[in-house]
Amino acid sequence: MLRLIPSLAVALAIGTATTTDSQAQNIRVGTVDMNRAFSEFHKTKDASNKIQDDIAKVRTELNEREAALRKLIEDAQQLEREAQDTLLAQEVRQQKIAAYTEKANEVRSLQQQIAELQRRRQLQIQEEQARMRKMLYDEILAVVERKTSEGQYDLVFDRSGVSLTQIPFLLHAGAAIDFTDTVITELNRDAPAEAAVAP
Numbered sequence: 001m002l003r004l005i006p007s008l009a010v011a012l013a014i015g016t017a018t019t020t021d022s023q024a025q026n027i028r029v030g031t032v033d034m035n036r037a038f039s040e041f042h043k044t045k046d047a048s049n050k051i052q053d054d055i056a057k058v059r060t061e062l063n064e065r066e067a068a069l070r071k072l073i074e075d076a077q078q079l080e081r082e083a084q085d086t087l088l089a090q091e092v093r094q095q096k097i098a099a100y101t102e103k104a105n106e107v108r109s110l111q112q113q114i115a116e117l118q119r120r121r122q123l124q125i126q127e128e129q130a131r132m133r134k135m136l137y138d139e140i141l142a143v144v145e146r147k148t149s150e151g152q153y154d155l156v157f158d159r160s161g162v163s164l165t166q167i168p169f170l171l172h173a174g175a176a177i178d179f180t181d182t183v184i185t186e187l188n189r190d191a192p193a194e195a196a197v198a199p
Contacts, residue, residue: 030153031173033180035160037140040184042191047132051125058121065114072110076103143186147179 083096148156161169
């Protein structure tokens with residue numbers, strides 16, 4: 001009986017391996033280049049243009065504030081020079097010093113406002129970029145999932161994915177299992193005529 005155990009173990013191992021190999025042969029694997037799908041999705045360009053428009057508006061807003069700041073600084077400098085003019089009466093010089101002090105406070109206040117505005121607008125743009133990126137990826141993933149179901153894929157890998165060491169997760173994948181083109185076509189099916197035309 002003891003001699004039968006190793007033989008039985010080998011038989012079970014062979015049977016398990018055969019079953020595993022058989023199952024592996026039936027697994028359908030696909031790949032999608034998510035970076036390419038994202039960059040060639042017509043809504044990505046629209047989102048990018050929206051962000052660029054927002055950045056341009058922020059620049060205009062900041063430029064207006066900075067122009068006002070420059071004018072305040074010039075006024076403050078003029079008042080400082082006048083306050084130092086020994087030809088002026090003492091009372092007039094005191095008035096100039098008081099005016100200069102008030103103007104200098106306005107300069108500091110506006111500088112703080114500009115710094116706060118810049119910080120707040122930058123944060124708003126970053127949040128908008130993150131929101132749009134997530135919305136686009138969610139839409140892309142929905143198409144990938146639909147095509148995965150239609151193609152009856154068991155596993156789908158992102159061929160553009162990299163590890164923390166910047167080494168691709170997928171070291172090799174044949175072109176035959178990649179359905180990125182199908183995903184991009186589906187994503188751009190409702191694109192405006194000018195956006196649908198390839199450059």
